Amino acid sequence: MKKIWFFIAFTAVLFSCSDNNRSNNNPYIPNYAVNVYLDNNLPTYNNLKYVSNPVYVANYGAKGIIVMKTGEGTYTAFDAACPNQALTSCSAMTISGIYAVCSCDKAQYNLFTGLGGKEYPMKQYRAEGSGTVIHVYN
Template structure:
């Protein structure tokens, strides 16, 4: 009985650790190294203290990084249009709780990264310590 239980645990861990997320395997967006810290006490980022607010920080990732306060935590996405060639579009813009692609006007939720197209927004990891948001991959 113990062997069966161990096999079940091992198999469930194996599948839970696999990286099936399409956003990390997007052929349109290169994998750039990202290591960014933002202090919400600075005026440029103070609106991140409030739910449903976001900012775009240029010069990181492929086309900049969007940081968004989702209420239950912070999300960070690349500002590159996920379903367009990297050279075809400028950075996405924030429209309320969505990011909008400049090329095809596709809209992506900043809560989930989903937009009804083949690829979702490319997401980065986020850690918050006090008022500092650390975005990395």
């Protein structure tokens, strides 16, 4: 009997440790496959060498992605689609310092956390740095 309870407890812990915060289950933004490598030695991505200097990368995700260095060797990456608007109603969010601004409702979202005080946060992707290359994927 003890083995059964141990198995049940172990299974509950195992399945409760999921990574759902990256999918966001946002009804406005579909789950597009993202797999891109950005080399910060290239002029386009040079700002990624410095903390708090976000970069917009077109043609990935729903409306492009916004990537930002948040500390030594750490990065965040979010979809540039407004998370609380239909895709067809807005263009990609713009960057204003450490914030992404929605073109429809002018809501601001923090690029460290993806939060903006609305129902849905920004759709987040995984971002890992290795040397001069940042890998953004889901």
